Amino acid sequence: MNAAVKLHEVEIPIRALKTASLYEIRTDGFVGLVDSGMNDSTIESLASSGFDVSEVDLLMLTHLHVDHVGGSLAIQEKSGCKIAMGEQDYRILVGIAEDPEGFKKRYVKRAIENGFPPELEMSITKGLPFSSDARRFLDLKVDMLIKEDSSLSHGITYITVPGHSPGSIAFLIQSQGLLFAGDHLLERITPNIGVYEGGVDMLGEYLKSLEKVRNKNFKTCLPGHGHPFEGISGRIDEIERHHSSRLREIENACAEWSSAFSVASRITWNRGRQLSDMNEMEKNFAFGEALSHLIHLSRTGRVTMKSISGVLKYKREPA
Ligand SMILES: [Zn+2]
Numbered sequence: 001m002n003a004a005v006k007l008h009e010v011e012i013p014i015r016a017l018k019t020a021s022l023y024e025i026r027t028d029g030f031v032g033l034v035d036s037g038m039n040d041s042t043i044e045s046l047a048s049s050g051f052d053v054s055e056v057d058l059l060m061l062t063h064l065h066v067d068h069v070g071g072s073l074a075i076q077e078k079s080g081c082k083i084a085m086g087e088q089d090y091r092i093l094v095g096i097a098e099d100p101e102g103f104k105k106r107y108v109k110r111a112i113e114n115g116f117p118p119e120l121e122m123s124i125t126k127g128l129p130f131s132s133d134a135r136r137f138l139d140l141k142v143d144m145l146i147k148e149d150s151s152l153s154h155g156i157t158y159i160t161v162p163g164h165s166p167g168s169i170a171f172l173i174q175s176q177g178l179l180f181a182g183d184h185l186l187e188r189i190t191p192n193i194g195v196y197e198g199g200v201d202m203l204g205e206y207l208k209s210l211e212k213v214r215n216k217n218f219k220t221c222l223p224g225h226g227h228p229f230e231g232i233s234g235r236i237d238e239i240e241r242h243h244s245s246r247l248r249e250i251e252n253a254c255a256e257w258s259s260a261f262s263v264a265s266r267i268t269w270n271r272g273r274q275l276s277d278m279n280e281m282e283k284n285f286a287f288g289e290a291l292s293h294l295i296h297l298s299r300t301g302r303v304t305m306k307s308i309s310g311v312l313k314y315k316r317e318p319a
């Protein structure tokens, strides 16, 4: 029997995205939900489109970003549902929830080490996705911590797709060719690749995860923002081309020793925008994106990194 899948788009207060896409899955008396929106108001949004969350048996969280986990506490409280999410993302979330100030301090320190002007410190923290309410997440009860590809139940399986976050998970209904991709694969937006603690090459991980998904030949991608779409392999090609041209642009921006902030200020972002046109959260995303590309360039030997007067700088290797 095929599972019935229904898309629910809920509004979120992030300018560039506007909505998050949640998926109700029904099969054999089982009710699953993929992602939870940004806050408690998800419950009313879902109710207004005819879905009572008290029915949910299992909430599947694709990754730790607040526009995906933000409604999870309220949904679990109302339904008593089990929760499945990637182990690494859960550990990061708990780390932030246990010590939001420490997380903020480390974040600011890293930003300043990478050339973010110290006088913008306020704006760095304002743009932080978990600045408010982080402690609430200590109450979240996660029943299934996903470390490796495996199966859940009711025909649902999952694969790890690190990159957009360290513990990103895609949920699958293989018999129907459905890939619930979270933000790993979006149709109109290139998923943001940021930087996490531990110095991992997140862009390198992301590119590997794209190929992993391509090789599985799914028919339909059900993304974390926007509508389901087909042509997954073609979309992966586009995203890969985007990163290779951005890598080239960033490599070229390092003719002289440059910090990640300086690079982010000099390159042109999507739709011809400059760093100075962006709000605080967007600036942080752009900065993280520049840094993740620089880390990938340095791991693949295309730029050299060194600390100059306490700031990490990068320079292109001579061709
Ligand atoms: Zn995300």
Ligand SMILES: [Zn+2]
Pocket (backbone or CB within 6 Å): 065, 067, 068, 183, 224, 225
């Ligand atoms: Zn998202």
